[in-house]
Amino acid sequence: MISIKNISKSYDKKNKIIENLNLDIKDGEIFGFLGPNGAGKTTTIKMITGILDIDEGDILIDGKSIIKNPVEAKMNFGYVPDSPDIFLKLKGIQYLNFMADMYGIGLEERKNKIEELTKLFEINDVLQDKIQSYSHGMRQKIIIIGSLLHEPKNWIIDEPMTGLDPKSTYELKQIMRQITSKNHAVFFSTHILDVAERLCDKIGIINNGKLLFVGSVEEMRDKLKENKSLEELFMEITKND
Numbered sequence: 001m002i003s004i005k006n007i008s009k010s011y012d013k014k015n016k017i018i019e020n021l022n023l024d025i026k027d028g029e030i031f032g033f034l035g036p037n038g039a040g041k042t043t044t045i046k047m048i049t050g051i052l053d054i055d056e057g058d059i060l061i062d063g064k065s066i067i068k069n070p071v072e073a074k075m076n077f078g079y080v081p082d083s084p085d086i087f088l089k090l091k092g093i094q095y096l097n098f099m100a101d102m103y104g105i106g107l108e109e110r111k112n113k114i115e116e117l118t119k120l121f122e123i124n125d126v127l128q129d130k131i132q133s134y135s136h137g138m139r140q141k142i143i144i145i146g147s148l149l150h151e152p153k154n155w156i157i158d159e160p161m162t163g164l165d166p167k168s169t170y171e172l173k174q175i176m177r178q179i180t181s182k183n184h185a186v187f188f189s190t191h192i193l194d195v196a197e198r199l200c201d202k203i204g205i206i207n208n209g210k211l212l213f214v215g216s217v218e219e220m221r222d223k224l225k226e227n228k229s230l231e232e233l234f235m236e237i238t239k240n241d
Contacts, residue, residue: 001024001025001026001027001060001061001062001063001154002023002024002025002048002059002060002061002077002156002185002187003023003025003059003060004021004022004023004024004044004057004059005057005058005060006020006021006022006056006057006058007020007021007022007044007047007055007056007057007058007059008020008021008055008056008057009040009043009047009052009054009209010055016209017040017043017209018044018047019209019210020056020057020210021040021044021057021206021209021210022211023211023214025154025185025187027153027183027184028180028183028184028185028201029180029185029186030176030180030186030188030199030200030201031187031188031200031201031203031204032189032190032196032199032200032202033045033187033188033189033190033204033206034190034193034203034204034205034206035189035205035206035207035238036207036238039206039207039208039209040206040207040208040209041158041189042082042158043209044206045082045156045158045187045189048061048077048187049066049074049077049079049156050070050073050074054067059073060073061073061074061154062154075150076152076153076154077152077153077154077155077156078147078148078150078152078155078156079147079156079157080140080143080144080147080155080156080157080160081143081158082158082159082162082189084136084139084140084142084143085139086143087131088130088131089130089131089132090130090131091127091129091130092118092126092127092128092129092130092131092134092142093114093127093128095131095142095146096114096118096127096145096146097110099146099147099149099150100113100114100149100150103149103150104150105149105150110149113148113149114127114145114149117145117148117149118145120171121141121145121168121171122141122167122168123138123141123142123145136162136163137163137164137165139163140160140162140163141164144157144160144172148175152184153184153185154184154185154187155176155179155184155185155186155187155188156188157186157187158188158189159189159190159191160172160188160190161190161192161195173195173199176188180201193230193231194229196230197217197230197231200216200217202214202215202216203216203217203220203230205234205238207238212237212238213237217230217233220233220237221233224236
């Protein structure tokens with residue numbers, strides 16, 4: 001479970017990028033985090049993962065504060081950033097072993113997990129190549145795999161489907177469902193609203209650093225009294241904000 005408690009973030013003294021944000025992502029649910037470009041999605045995710053400092057408030061990962069107990073909190077999630085262009089000089093297998101070392105995964109367990117996931121995402125034949133030689137989609141796959149090796153209780157993924165081929169997108173969605181079937185949480189941002197509509201148990205819509213809606217798509221339809229697609233509802237909620 002991820003509990004975001006009254007967090008704020010600003011990059012200057014005048015403008016808050018995130019303002020008094022409160023949000024709970026519960027175990028067993030896929031939560032879609034939606035918003036226009038510049039709405040505050042990635043900033044929020046980077047505060048959850050400890051990449052950015054929080055100006056006000058706190059974030060708890062399974063009860064562990066990302067501020068007070070950052071190492072313990074980080075052990076309880078896997079993270080896929082919005083750009084996979086990291087550790088480019090490492091070979092694929094070196095990166096995966098590095099991630100396994102970070103989470104204390106034994107040799108036999110990591111071997112089996114790496115074999116399973118790299119075959120699933122069809123990159124097992126390029127693990128001896130440097131990541132810098134990979135296509136964007138292949139880089140995305142290796143980062144996704146690295147984030148899954150320790151079977152995270154909370155999976156935090158920022159625009160994870162960008163650059164993925166249809167098969168890998170399908171497998172990604174299946175993994176998200178498998179994670180929540182174990183009563184773990186998935187929190188992901190996306191611009192692909194039809195995927196969010198079909199996949200998510202709940203969604204949150206953010207704009208200009210403020211949360212405009214939290215709930216299921218059906219609850220949004222009831223609130224707006226409109227039997228429309230999520231795309232149409234999203235446009236209606238954000239147009240006057």
